[in-house]
Amino acid sequence: MRRVKAPIWWLLVGMWFASSSQAQLPALAFLSAPQLQMTRDALQEKRAAPQTEQAWQQLKRAADHALHQPNLSVTQKGIIPPSGSRHDYLSLSAYWWPDPEKSSGLPWVRRDGEVNPASKNDQSDGVRLAHFTADLQTLALAWYFSGDKRYAEKAQSMARTWFIDPATRMNPNLNYAQGVPGKAQGRHTGVLDGRYFATRVVDALLLLQSSSGWSQQDQSALHLWFSDYLHWLQHSKLAQGERDAPNNHGSWYVAQVAGIAWYLQQPEVIKQMASLARQKIDGQIRADGTQPMELARTRSFHYSYFNLQALTSMAQLMQRSDAGDLWHYHQQGGSLLDALDYMAPYSDARTPWPWKNRERMSLRLIPLLSLADNSLRSDRYRRWIESADWTNPAMQGTSAMRGAIIQARRDTWLLSLPSH
Structure with a gap:
């Protein structure tokens, strides 16, 4: 990449920055170290694309907000888990509701795609885990891109609160995840909640390893927590049920375990x-690229995308770890690329989605297409990436849609720069 000639003062700033936030990144799991380095250089040298600069400003605002928030912990929930310990993670399954035919409402009944607000409040840990992991990743990235040690210090403090401090740490299990009152204290589907420990936390911790204030004691404590959690994922009955799931749940199990x-x-x-990922592709993707088990859902677009998010993440990790080529793997049915080919046209919101559906956030596909092109060094999805409309007001109606667009823009223009 061509670089502009920098004045001596800027070179001195660069030397300081390299010493404060590592000149050489460690090998990352789901993020690309070379891509992050290119982005940081472009931002420093004021030659970043407008979309990248916008994504950086949005990330920085989110990091500045996170600086002033209290550290989160599983001990802050209102519901006490069946174990009697608030240190055990607990969440409620989103699509289950009190049975209106019974005075007690028990057991709850399933309404696919309809989110029960009771599963999204502070009484349980599901939203808390999502917020914690998102803020941790945001702060670690903000520190890497800016060199501002406040971001690293806050991220370190958050990680210690969630994983290490005896008074606030989470026990390394998901025994009570996605429970259903009157039916199950915890279910194998709850293992899905833990995907963020891999996709957000792992790379954040790897970035923070060289930040000042991060001790060997911190590192050892985190390795112990994740070792215990990996053992739970590999041996608990609940986690084994998730391993065997034939849909997106099984794909996310694969990505989560591999990332950790x-x-x-x-x-x-x-x-x-x-x-196991190859087996998932054999059972999930047809020759025409469709994913029948995801298309059967009432949120068919979301789950078709969601499954591919897990599989593309795994494909990238396999590529880095010399574990084989998942992008082109094809034995029966279709390949991962067949599925991306099928979905790519629907990254344009004007292209009608032909399946039963509740909502659609088309731009979420763009980071997956950019990741595929970067990993394969191709322009297979170039036209869809270049034609993506990040400003269409029709796509920004709800807070969920706005948040999805911000995340997709960040993932594309800050973390996985289009290769064209």
């Missing part, structure tokens, strides 16, 4: 997950 194995430097576990 990357953090713990366990390549054999990654190879095991690579083999």
